[in-house]
Amino acid sequence: MSTPIARPYLEVKDLNVRFETDDGIVQAVTDSSFSVERGKTLGIVGESGSGKSVTSLAVLGLHRTRSNAKVSGEIWLDDQELVTATDEQVRKLRGGKMAMIFQDPLSAMHPYFTVGSQIVEAYRVHHPETNKKVAREKAIDMLARVGIPQPERRFNDYAHQFSGGMRQRAMIAMALVNDPSLLIADEPTTALDVTVQAQILDLIRDLQDEFGSAVIMITHDLGVVAELADDVLVMYGGKVIEKGPAIDTFQNPQHPYTWGLLGSMPRLDREVRDRLNPVKGTPPSLINLPDGCAFHPRCPYAGRNGNRSFTEVPMLRGDVHKVACHLPPDDRTTIFQQEVLPNL
Amino acid sequence: MLAYIVRRLFNAIITLLVVTAVTFAIFFAIPKATGSDPALLYIGKQSDPAAIEGIRTKMGFNDPIIVQYGKFLKGIVAGRDYANGPDVTHCPAPCLGYSFSTDQEVTPLLMEDLPVTLSLALGAAVLWLIIGISFGVISALRRGTFIDRAAMTTALAGVSLPVYFTGLLASAIFIYWLEWLPQGQYVPFTENPAEWFTGLLLPWITLAFLFAATYARLTRANMLETLGEDYVRTARAKGLTERVVIGKHALRSGLTPIVTIFGLDLGALLGGAVLTETVFNLRGLGYQALTAIRQNDLPIILGVTLIAAFFIVFANLIVDLVYGWIDPRVRLA
Numbered sequence: 300m301s302t303p304i305a306r307p308y309l310e311v312k313d314l315n316v317r318f319e320t321d322d323g324i325v326q327a328v329t330d331s332s333f334s335v336e337r338g339k340t341l342g343i344v345g346e347s348g349s350g351k352s353v354t355s356l357a358v359l360g361l362h363r364t365r366s367n368a369k370v371s372g373e374i375w376l377d378d379q380e381l382v383t384a385t386d387e388q389v390r391k392l393r394g395g396k397m398a399m400i401f402q403d404p405l406s407a408m409h410p411y412f413t414v415g416s417q418i419v420e421a422y423r424v425h426h427p428e429t430n431k432k433v434a435r436e437k438a439i440d441m442l443a444r445v446g447i448p449q450p451e452r453r454f455n456d457y458a459h460q461f462s463g464g465m466r467q468r469a470m471i472a473m474a475l476v477n478d479p480s481l482l483i484a485d486e487p488t489t490a491l492d493v494t495v496q497a498q499i500l501d502l503i504r505d506l507q508d509e510f511g512s513a514v515i516m517i518t519h520d521l522g523v524v525a526e527l528a529d530d531v532l533v534m535y536g537g538k539v540i541e542k543g544p545a546i547d548t549f550q551n552p553q554h555p556y557t558w559g560l561l562g563s564m565p566r567l568d569r570e571v572r573d574r575l576n577p578v579k580g581t582p583p584s585l586i587n588l589p590d591g592c593a594f595h596p597r598c599p600y601a602g603r604n605g606n607r608s609f610t611e612v613p614m615l616r617g618d619v620h621k622v623a624c625h626l627p628p629d630d631r632t633t634i635f636q637q638e639v640l641p642n643l
Numbered sequence: 644m645l646a647y648i649v650r651r652l653f654n655a656i657i658t659l660l661v662v663t664a665v666t667f668a669i670f671f672a673i674p675k676a677t678g679s680d681p682a683l684l685y686i687g688k689q690s691d692p693a694a695i696e697g698i699r700t701k702m703g704f705n706d707p708i709i710v711q712y713g714k715f716l717k718g719i720v721a722g723r724d725y726a727n728g729p730d731v732t733h734c735p736a737p738c739l740g741y742s743f744s745t746d747q748e749v750t751p752l753l754m755e756d757l758p759v760t761l762s763l764a765l766g767a768a769v770l771w772l773i774i775g776i777s778f779g780v781i782s783a784l785r786r787g788t789f790i791d792r793a794a795m796t797t798a799l800a801g802v803s804l805p806v807y808f809t810g811l812l813a814s815a816i817f818i819y820w821l822e823w824l825p826q827g828q829y830v831p832f833t834e835n836p837a838e839w840f841t842g843l844l845l846p847w848i849t850l851a852f853l854f855a856a857t858y859a860r861l862t863r864a865n866m867l868e869t870l871g872e873d874y875v876r877t878a879r880a881k882g883l884t885e886r887v888v889i890g891k892h893a894l895r896s897g898l899t900p901i902v903t904i905f906g907l908d909l910g911a912l913l914g915g916a917v918l919t920e921t922v923f924n925l926r927g928l929g930y931q932a933l934t935a936i937r938q939n940d941l942p943i944i945l946g947v948t949l950i951a952a953f954f955i956v957f958a959n960l961i962v963d964l965v966y967g968w969i970d971p972r973v974r975l976a
Contacts, residue, residue, distance in 0.1 A: 394882030406873040421881040459973045
């Protein structure tokens with residue numbers, strides 16, 4: 300039985316990830332669905348513990364080595380289902396067709412091996428027929444392409460001998476050495492200072508144009524998403540609570556949590572008010588998620604429509620721009636226009 | 644790297660100098676404290692005062708302590724002459740003096756014992772490294788399973804049971820009950836390698852059991868920590884096989900702390916495994932030291948102490964060098 304409509308290049312359907320721990324079951328990701336096409340960028344935003352990283356690690360099949368992790372749902376990459384695939388099938392895709400850039404390149408690179416040898420290793424595992432010399436040239440070429448000066452010399456350096464920005468470039472070179480068609484970047488600029496951040500983002504965008512990859516950009520920095528993403532996924536408590544085209548989501552955010560995220564962004568183009576407006580309260584425990592909408596204990600607008608029962612989980616609703624919120628759309632529009640927008 | 648080596652070497656020499664000074668001070672202070680006269684220990688109690696004075700002059704007991712220490716150091720490096728007028732005894736380098744009880748030169752005496760201790764320590768080390776590390780790695784990879792629990796329980800027993808218990812138990816079972824092994828006796832390797840092996844097998848196993856237990860627990864803890872590192876996740880994300888991820892990326896850093904502790908353990912053992920040597924009646928440095936302590940034979944005690952210190956310092960030096968080679972970040976520090 301073949302489907303007449305082609306699947307998106309990456310399609311994740313009803314993804315659930317849970318970890319069994321001594322304290323209970325951690326429901327890290329609940330019923331998440333999204334998709335990315337080649338050449339497009341999906342931004343996933345949310346605070347720490349919202350399930351962003353766990354989602355991306357699930358796509359790469361990196362929870363498989365953890366015996367306490369349970370992943371269910373469907374992950375389709377280029378018409379191949381990955382949740383039910385064997386470990387060996389997924390391993391062969393990892394680092395080849397799909398690759399990942401990690402957050403902190405100092406801890407993500409092995410301290411005892413040279414940067415060059417780590418790139419060579421990444422290349423040769425997917426090109427076992429190549430000899431060391433060819434792989435070495437490929438690695439040096441890759442280092443040059445990500446803008447590392449004197450790549451032949453830096454090839455023999457260790458990660459701790461690189462500066463933060465150069466280290467992240469090397470990490471990117473390692474991820475891209477096999478021309479992946481899906482690239483997941485997990486907070487690639489968090490550990491870097493602002494000027495370097497911009498360079499790294501430019502680099503990722505340039506390389507995406509060159510390779511035509513699908514990119515997932517995980518971040519808590521909405522500025523990064525605004526700059527790079529075609530679509531946005533907002534996650535809270537392991538659930539997707541809002542998703543839509545990036546421009547639309549920024550201009551017309553629908554979920555009170557998204558408003559909170561926008562409100563907590565520092566802005567240089569406005570007069571300095573007293574302080575930032577952080578989202579009040581703490582992220583929910585993933586072992587005991589609040590009933591119904593996970594955000595309701597922190598939501599300043601919860602119960603506005605007289606509905607004080609939160610037992611029901613709000614569904615993602617909408618055509619292109621979707622949101623999961625109990626508040627009726629009209630009320631939300633009014634609140635956003637009158638109470639939120641003037642303070643952004 | 645060269646500067647690093649030179650620095651370590653210099654440190655090692657300083658440490659050895661300090662150790663000799665301290666042990667020599669003790670050697671000198673003990674007769675004072677116990678009220679015994681080293682000259683008397685040499686010659687026996689009934690001797691006439693002239694003979695005692697002669698020994699004092701010959702052995703240099705009348706010199707100030709600093710001069711005695713200087714002569715002692717010179718003896719180790721270049722050999723020394725003990726002289727009382729025309730009566731001259733030459734002690735070739737490295738000279739550690741003469742035994743109180745047998746009047747023999749200390750150095751050749753200890754050199755006779757060294758191969759026993761060396762065979763015991765090195766053989767056991769090979770065993771405990773292989774057993775300890777493999778069980779540690781398996782436990783870490785199979786964390787929480789039956790294998791893990793069984794290995795760690797055995798390891799706990801290994802750590803808590805003293806050598807004189809496990810050693811005697813092993814002798815009782817394998818030598819006297821099952822009669823698989825001959826009654827232990829040390830045969831030099833050069834004489835008969837097969838008998839050397841069978842004679843040392845039980846001591847090796849006994850000693851290795853104790854250390855393998857510690858190493859298994861340590862390896863397990865280190866591996867568990869390393870397996871959680873970001874760079875191990877990166878290695879998996881690159882699509883490396885689990886064998887390479889564990890065997891190359893995780894093991895490389897997981898075993899680094901083992902190198903340190905192994906250097907110290909081996910160094911300490913080379914100075915004499917007193918309990919194991921005594922239980923199995925092996926005439927090694929530890930056995931020699933024990934006998935010397937019973938007989939108050941200070942020159943031998945001093946000699947064994949110095950050899951032990953030398954091995955520990957030497958092992959530490961090797962550890963430092965190996966560390967610099969394993970971990971590139973150390974070289975810069």
